Amino acid sequence: MIQSSWTLLALYSAWWSSLGSLVSGQTLFNQPTEYFSNSTDPVSTQFYLDWVDTTLERYDASLFLSAANNASNGVAVHWSVRADTPDTITDNATSTTLRLAVAAPASGWVAFGLSENGGMSGSDVVVFEAAQPDRLRDMHILDTRAVMDDVCNDWTLIEAHLAENFVIFEATRVLDTGDPQDRIIFPDADTLIASHRIIAAWGNDESVSYHKENKARGAIRWFGEGAVEALTFEQTMRAVSIGSFEVRAVDHPVKTIDTEYAEFCLGRGQILAQTGLDGSPDSLTIVGMEPIIDPSTSQFVHHFTVYTSPNANEDGVVPCDDREYFELIYVWAPGEYGFALPLNVGATYGPNVAQSFRLQIHYDNPSLIADAVDNSGVRFYFSKQPRKHAMGVLQLGDPFVGLEGQTVGAGWNKHDFTCSGSCATMALGEEPVTVIREFLHMHQAGVRASNKQIRDGRIVRSSAIDYFSFAQQGNQAVLQDPFQIFPGDEFKTSCFYKGNTDTVFGISSQEEMCIAFLFYFPRKRISGLLPWLCAVGYDHFVPACESQWSSLVLSTTIELERIFGTVPEESQCLLKTTPVEIPTKAPVAVSNSNSIPNNKPANSSESTLDPTSGAVERESSGLILDFDAICRLLLPMTLLTLLIF
Known part of the structure; x- marks a missing residue:
């Protein structure tokens, strides 16, 4: 294989606080004719405009990815998604094809990537x-980071x-090639589904090589009319x-300390x-929810969380150590917009639910830079109209950092956190809940994360971030459809690390x-009192919801269980032709449909869980709520507020 080195693309620029601000590195113009309007090379600009005049009608949507340091330098991306009948490869099925055009001010090469x-x-x-x-x-x-x-x-x-x-090149590819x-390319018109991350680079050498400042990145929704995340x-x-x-910081001086x-x-x-x-x-x-990231201090804002309290604090003086701030409503890290x-789901603001808010921002300042003043936070949008379901956040893994001080291990290591099905049974009763967004979180040593949903000893759903990058997205959304959790479902949250001693x-x-965040509806409470979550150390309060932790030293990178990048079988070089339904228009608002995919019961395609893999069997004793422990909990409730990364 031919290999050429690329350097790591620049980190995301700040997410601007004004409404309608743009995805980092992504500049929106009204028309493609404006994409290279600031170029200093009028001949090249005219060449592109001539192509637009004769060819643009073949494409349904366009956007411009600008270089991080120069808004007039970048690449134009044009695309359309079509169903081909019959399939040109097999002649017996319908495939869904992306038609893509990429234009760049370069004489040598241009690269476009799905990240x-x-x-x-x-x-x-x-x-x-x-x-x-x-x-x-x-x-x-x-x-x-070599291109192979x-x-x-x-x-x-x-x-x-x-x-x-x-x-300029024009090309086609089916959405799902079956090639690891x-x-x-996932159908993503509905905003419940995370958008696709994209990267680009270009240069004047004969073959792909170091791009210097000719690089760009952003987010895209392939389906519909070119909907971009911010718009x-x-x-x-x-x-x-x-x-x-x-709810945000107001002229907060960032301390000259590491964390x-x-x-x-x-x-x-x-x-x-x-x-x-x-x-x-009475209620809203x-x-x-929209992050507000101060562009002058974005380099310091590592992540933040927002908790609510049913306490109104009408006097306006809200002690941030109030023990009632224990209900998580929002979490942000770079890469999330x-x-x-959904139109039938809302987070209730009102008596006995959420009336006051606590924002906790994690600042990183390892270079001890002085005089930084931050105004970051989150903007909550509201309506007076109630919605059918209330939103909740299920946390899995080790959200309380119960393993604090425990060694991760030198070299490659895997840490598993298993949540017994007894916990879901206690929280849900007889009815399932629907998960609308899932995030996986680790720190700098993290290289892969996964979350398996297990029912009756079988894996019914598995999500993963094969190439986790703390520098790019510390809290990464999984690209997937909404799914359901049923009473008795177990979870195995796994984090893979490359650590040192x-x-x-x-x-x-x-x-x-190692944390998984699952935003779901309708909101559930354990015995009407405690948040539904699984955590190391939760056994003092809800024994059924204690995360069972185990670890394993890995000998090779093969044991990281990654799928992307593995060498395909020769037969996999034939394009896969799984039909994909194409939305005809990007929705202005997300679907109000209740027809969420039902993943019960398990089917024949599900893999059997290895009984030696650490899954915990459901025990009837796990259904007993320890009320003595709850009484002990209510005094130092601050412990439950510590969802910290």
Whole structure:
């Protein structure tokens, strides 16, 4: 295989606090004719405009990815998604095909990639080189960040257009090639589904090489009318909300220490004053949440969490150590954008549920930079109309950092956290809940994370981030459809690390964590009192919901259980032709349908759980709620507020 080195793409720029702000590295113009309007090369610009005049009608959507340091430098991306009948490969099925055009101000090459985490590692890349204008290179990138040719070439070059300092290529590929060295292009019109991360680079050498500043990154929704994450969220909020309020830092001086956890609290009176509503409404419905990242201090904001308290704190003086701040409502880390709830789901703001908020921001300042002042936080959008279901957040793994101080282990290691099915039975009773978004979180030593859902000893669903990158997205959304959790379902949350002898679990960015966050509806409480979660150390309060921890030293990277990047069988070089339903239009608001995929019962395609893998059998004793422990809990309730990364 031919290998060429790429350097790691730049980190995300800040998410601007104003509504309608853009995804990092992604500049939106009204028309493709404006994409290169600021270029200093009018000949190349005209070459692109001529192509637009004659060819753009073949494509349904477009966007411009600007270089991080120069908005006038970047690549234009045009695409459409079509169902082909009959399939051109097998002649007996319907495949769904992406038609893609990429244009860049380069004389040598241009590369476009589907990224799992927003960076290079774990990316699926297609490369066009002007020196070989009759072919494309289907490539991929693993841990070494070298670009390697795939065993199978699943891209078809339609046409290439070359000028002295400009290249355009047009190509097609089916959405799901069945090739483990390709990434699946997932139907993503519904904003419940995470958008796709994309990267690009270009240069003037004959073959793909170090790109210097010619690099860009962003997010894209392939289905519909080219909906981009920021604009999709903005359109949805305009349609379903009547206002917003903010919970954020106000001129907070970032300390000159490695790790700082700062807390900011608002009471009911302070929140309602922001809404502009007449009177004092008993309750509101939160319908969307949007991070506000101060661009001047984005490098310091590692992540933040938001908790609620049923205490109104009408006097406006809210002690941030209030023991009643234990209900998680929002979590953010780089790579996550605005989150619109389904039309039948909302987070209730009102008496006995949530009336005051605590924002906890984790600042990272390892270089001890002085005089940084931050105003980051979160904006909550609300409606007066109640919704059918309330949202909850299920936390799995080790959300309380119960393993604090425990050694992760030198070299490759795997840590498993198993949540017994007794916990789901206790929380759910007889009815299932629906998960609308799942996030996996680790720190710097983390290399892979997975979360398996187990029913009657069989794996019915498995999510994973094969190439986890703390630098790119510390809290990464899984690209998948909504799914259901039934009473009796177990979970096995696994985190894989490459550590050293000093790596331990803890709250610092230099220490480790292993947490899965599942946003679901309808919201559940254990015995109407405690949050539904599984955690190391929760056995003092709810024995059935104690995470059972085990660890394993790995001898090779094969034991990381990664799928992407593995060498395919020769037969897998034939394109896969799984039909995919194509939405005709990106929705302004997310679907109100209740027809969530039902993953019960297990089917024949599910893999059997190895009885030696550490899954915990359900025990009837786990259903007994320890009320003595609850009494002990109510005094130091602060322990339950410590969801810290």
